[in-house]
Amino acid sequence: MKSFFQFLNEAQSQASMQANKMNLKSDGHGGWLDSRGKFVATTEDGKLKFVDKKKPKEQDGPTAKRKAAPAKPETKTKKDTPQETGAERAKAGEADQTSGEPTETLTTAFGRFNPPTVGHGKLLAAAKKAAGGADLKIYPSRSQDPKKNPLDADMKISFMKKMFPDYSENIVNDDEMRSIFNVLTTASEQGYRNVNIVVGSDRQAEFENLAQKYNGELYDFDLIRVISAGVRDADAEGVEGMSASKMRKAVVDDDFDSFRRGTPKELDDGDTTALFNAVRQGMGAKKKKKEVAEMWEIAPKCDPRGLRDQYVSENIFKIGDIVENLNTGLIGEIIRRGTNHLICLTKENYMFKSWIHDVMEAVVNYPGPSGVPGSQREVGTDSHREYTMRMTGTLGIKNLINKYKKKK
Numbered sequence: 001m002k003s004f005f006q007f008l009n010e011a012q013s014q015a016s017m018q019a020n021k022m023n024l025k026s027d028g029h030g031g032w033l034d035s036r037g038k039f040v041a042t043t044e045d046g047k048l049k050f051v052d053k054k055k056p057k058e059q060d061g062p063t064a065k066r067k068a069a070p071a072k073p074e075t076k077t078k079k080d081t082p083q084e085t086g087a088e089r090a091k092a093g094e095a096d097q098t099s100g101e102p103t104e105t106l107t108t109a110f111g112r113f114n115p116p117t118v119g120h121g122k123l124l125a126a127a128k129k130a131a132g133g134a135d136l137k138i139y140p141s142r143s144q145d146p147k148k149n150p151l152d153a154d155m156k157i158s159f160m161k162k163m164f165p166d167y168s169e170n171i172v173n174d175d176e177m178r179s180i181f182n183v184l185t186t187a188s189e190q191g192y193r194n195v196n197i198v199v200g201s202d203r204q205a206e207f208e209n210l211a212q213k214y215n216g217e218l219y220d221f222d223l224i225r226v227i228s229a230g231v232r233d234a235d236a237e238g239v240e241g242m243s244a245s246k247m248r249k250a251v252v253d254d255d256f257d258s259f260r261r262g263t264p265k266e267l268d269d270g271d272t273t274a275l276f277n278a279v280r281q282g283m284g285a286k287k288k289k290k291e292v293a294e295m296w297e298i299a300p301k302c303d304p305r306g307l308r309d310q311y312v313s314e315n316i317f318k319i320g321d322i323v324e325n326l327n328t329g330l331i332g333e334i335i336r337r338g339t340n341h342l343i344c345l346t347k348e349n350y351m352f353k354s355w356i357h358d359v360m361e362a363v364v365n366y367p368g369p370s371g372v373p374g375s376q377r378e379v380g381t382d383s384h385r386e387y388t389m390r391m392t393g394t395l396g397i398k399n400l401i402n403k404y405k406k407k408k
Contacts, residue, residue: 015043020348034189103134105194106187109229110139110180112244112326114149115279116160117262119242124167126229127198135192136170139177141329147298148326148360150248150282159275163267179329181218181350184211188219195221201228203327210328210352218350245299251279252298300357308340311356317342324362325354331362 016026024032024041032041042049109127113120127136140157143149151159153173161168177183180197187195199207208226215221242262250259256276263272283298296306310316317323317334323344324331330352332344342354 015047038189040189104192105131105196106135106137106190106192107131107196107198108137108139108183108187109198110177110183110329111141111199112143112149113140113156113160114143114151114244115247115275116156116163117242117244117247118264119262120160121164121264123198123200123229124164124170126227127196128167130196130198130225130227136167137183138167138171139174139183140171141326142175142178143324143326143329143360144282145360146282146284148248148300150279152282155278159267159271159278162271163264165266179331180207180210181214181328181330184219184221188221193221194223195225197224197226198229199226199327201231204228206327206353206358210330214350243301245301248279248283249295249299249302251276251283252295304357307357311340316361317356317359322362323354323359325352326358326360327354328352 019026019032019041024034027033027039030043031039032043034040107127107130109123111120111123124138127138140153140160141149142153144152153175157171157173160171164171177186184195195211197207197211204226211224211226215224247259247262250256250262256273259276260269260272263275267275294306295303296310300307317337319334319337321334322331323334323342325344330344330346330350332346332350332352334342335345336343340356342356342359343351344354344359345351
């Protein structure tokens with residue numbers, strides 16, 4: 001028969017496991033704090049019990065929640081609402097016309113935008129419509145590598161704000177928002193009851209399954225809606241057919257005219273040239289030469305056959321490899337290979353599925369993907385030396401060796 005202390009230890013361990021999955025920290029007295037140090041839960045009956053989010057707190061600012069049934073709701077003016085700024089609202093005409101109280105629903109979009117294109121304007125417009133005057137936040141991912149993500153996050157966001165000035169205050173540059181889970185967990189911590197996730201039609205099912213699967217475990221929303229921004233057709237002309245893959249291909253082909261057609265009119269010729277050159281530099285491409293990588297590596301949607309051949313031949317994405325989902329930002333180990341998809345497991349033991357054209361090789365213990373396939377990181381090769389130098393921050397191995405070389 002179990003003793004009282006055994007039951008107590010088991011209860012504490014269950015609560016700790018649940019808290020670890022949600023990135024909560026113990027206060028040492030049975031309470032739990034979120035990533036911002038806010039008290040959010042206690043340990044009761046071996047499980048986490050969250051504080052009543054429906055009770056608003058003055059210090060919570062615009063994301064605080066209203067009481068479920070206030071006796072006499074007070075009408076707040078926009079001036080009285082704490083921290084009520086344009087960053088939490090869409091542009092003119094979108095402010096809440098019924099009251100100045102904070103909204104309970106967050107509309108968000110998470111994506112690579114690498115590089116941003118005129119097609120992304122359609123996504124932002126759909127997000128703005130879905131928000132309906134409530135909070136809207138756009139989170140560009142943080143990934144960078146020379147093949148599929150040539151622009152670093154800061155540069156990418158800088159160009160996005162120039163390309164889409166109507167949404168400049170809604171585009172958030174936050175280094176902690178590396179995956180859709182980070183976005184949803186933070187929104188839940190901030191007190192939002194509902195969330196709208198706006199994605200391209202080809203990614204709607206993926207985000208729907210993933211977001212709903214962990215609701216109540218990683219985060220807690222009354223309602224999660226995954227909204228399509230419209231049909232995406234890689235073979236179509238114009239906005240519907242524009243993609244970052246085509247833009248990267250245009251850079252490798254040194255085709256500035258095609259690249260220009262993929263940018264909105266808000267970006268002038270000078271800034272478009274700067275973006276073109278930034279993508280070229282990030283990819284390591286030389287003018288009029290395709291030395292950076294094969295087309296299936298930099299723009300898999302433009303060369304699906306090449307990608308498929310490499311996958312079937314097991315040259316890429318092997319069991320045990322660590323990959324990053326380019327849509328959601330999740331990083332995990334490949335535990336199963338399908339005909340055209342992968343089943344992966346994060347280090348927190350969360351499972352996700354990815355199409356092979358939506359993943360890239362990632363490296364653990366490095367701030368970003370290596371951009372170097374495993375086959376090219378063999379010990380003793382120049383590529384392995386360069387990869388190791390990047391990972392450790394070493395600038396010159398040759399100089400280090402010569403420094404300690406014995407003089408004759």
